[in-house]
Each structure stands twice: as C-alpha cells, then as structure tokens.
Amino acid sequence: MTSDADRAQTLLKDLRASIDNLDAILVHTLAERFRCTQTVGRLKAEHNLPPADPAREAQQIARLERLADESGLNPEFAKKFMRFIVDEVIHHHEQFQK
Amino acid sequence: MTSDADRAQTLLKDLRASIDNLDAILVHTLAERFRCTQTVGRLKAEHNLPPADPAREAQQIARLERLADESGLNPEFAKKFMRFIVDEVIHHHEQFQK
Numbered sequence: 001m002t003s004d005a006d007r008a009q010t011l012l013k014d015l016r017a018s019i020d021n022l023d024a025i026l027v028h029t030l031a032e033r034f035r036c037t038q039t040v041g042r043l044k045a046e047h048n049l050p051p052a053d054p055a056r057e058a059q060q061i062a063r064l065e066r067l068a069d070e071s072g073l074n075p076e077f078a079k080k081f082m083r084f085i086v087d088e089v090i091h092h093h094e095q096f097q098k
Numbered sequence: 099m100t101s102d103a104d105r106a107q108t109l110l111k112d113l114r115a116s117i118d119n120l121d122a123i124l125v126h127t128l129a130e131r132f133r134c135t136q137t138v139g140r141l142k143a144e145h146n147l148p149p150a151d152p153a154r155e156a157q158q159i160a161r162l163e164r165l166a167d168e169s170g171l172n173p174e175f176a177k178k179f180m181r182f183i184v185d186e187v188i189h190h191h192e193q194f195q196k
Contacts, residue, residue, distance in 0.1 A: 015135075022131040023180075037117065043113075
C-alpha cells in the first residue's frame with residue numbers, strides 16, 4: 001500500500017518537473033526579451049535617445065498589473081519583477097551609451 | 099521620403115510590441131510557476147518538510163545556467179533571476195508554515 005508520504009513524494013516530483021519546464025520557458029523568453037531590448041538600446045544610442053523612458057515604463061507597469069490580475073499573479077510581485085527586469089535593461093543601455 | 103529618425107521610431111514601435119507580447123508570456127508563466135510552488139508549499143507544510151531545499155535549489159541553478167548558455171541569456175543574470183524567484187517562493191512557503 002502506498003503511504004501518504006510516498007504519495008506526497010510522487011506529487012512533489014511531478015510538480016518539480018512542471019516547474020523545470022516553466023523555468024525553461026522563462027529563460028528562453030527572457031533571452032528573447034533581452035535580444036529585443038538590446039536592439040532598442042542600439043537604436044537609442046544611434047539616435048541619441050535617453051536610456052530610460054519613464055512614460056513607456058509607466059505604461060508597461062500598468063499593463064503588467066492588469067495581466068497579473070488576470071493570471072492570478074500577485075500584482076505587487078509583478079511590479080517588483082518588472083522593476084528587476086527594467087533595471088537590467090537600463091544597465092545594458094547605459095553600457096551602449098559609454 | 100522616410101527619414102532615419104522615422105525609420106527608427108517604426109522599428110522602436112515594433113520592438114516594443116514584441117516586448118509587450120514577451121512580457122505577457124512571462125507574467126502568465128510566472129503565475130503558473132507560483133501555482134505549482136504554492137502546491138509544493140502546501141505539501142511541505144502538511145508533511146513537515148523544511149521550506150527551503152538547498153540541494154534542489156543547487157540543481158535548479160546549475161540547470162538554469164546551462165539553459166541560459168544555450169539561449170544566449172547572461173548566466174549571471176539567470177542566477178540573479180532564479181534567486182529573485184526562489185526568495186519569493188520561500189517567502190510564500192514560510193507563510194504556509196506559520
């Protein structure tokens with residue numbers, strides 16, 4: 001007979017396999033996102049546009065909050081996540097402008 | 099005739115549309131990932147398993163570095179990203195154990 005602890009271990013293993021697949025999606029999506037923002041960075045550097053764009057960032061944050069709400073992601077976490085990504089992007093753009 | 103600046107604006111708009119689509123993927127994937135880790139958290143709480151699991155985290159980080167390398171994402175950023183996500187997950191799990 002399968003014990004509760006065994007069933008929990010099987011379920012844990014299945015969940016971790018899903019998490020690993022989702023992480024592969026996240027890494028590849030982030031890689032593609034940075035490819036886009038690096039092209040944006042090059043464009044901005046070529047046309048002497050400022051690296052940060054507060055109006056665009058405000059729009060992105062508002063949209064992300066809506067998407068987070070729809071998908072059941074904590075909107076505070078979604079904002080923190082966007083800040084984390086945008087900080088990295090600005091760091092890339094600043095390197096282009098040097 | 100289209101000026102260089104106009105062409106840059108069109109390209110910028112296209113890139114931003116791609117970035118918005120990629121962000122929607124990221125938000126929905128993160129939402130699903132947290133659904134999985136919340137179930138993991140409940141399982142761990144029910145079976146008195148510790149919230150953090152350093153061996154599993156080390157495996158995840160090694161795998162993420164490999165995926166980052168394959169996809170062209172900076173491996174240092176991939177590690178920072180995983181730390182950011184895992185910290186949030188541990189924070190959720192601690193709330194379950196209270």
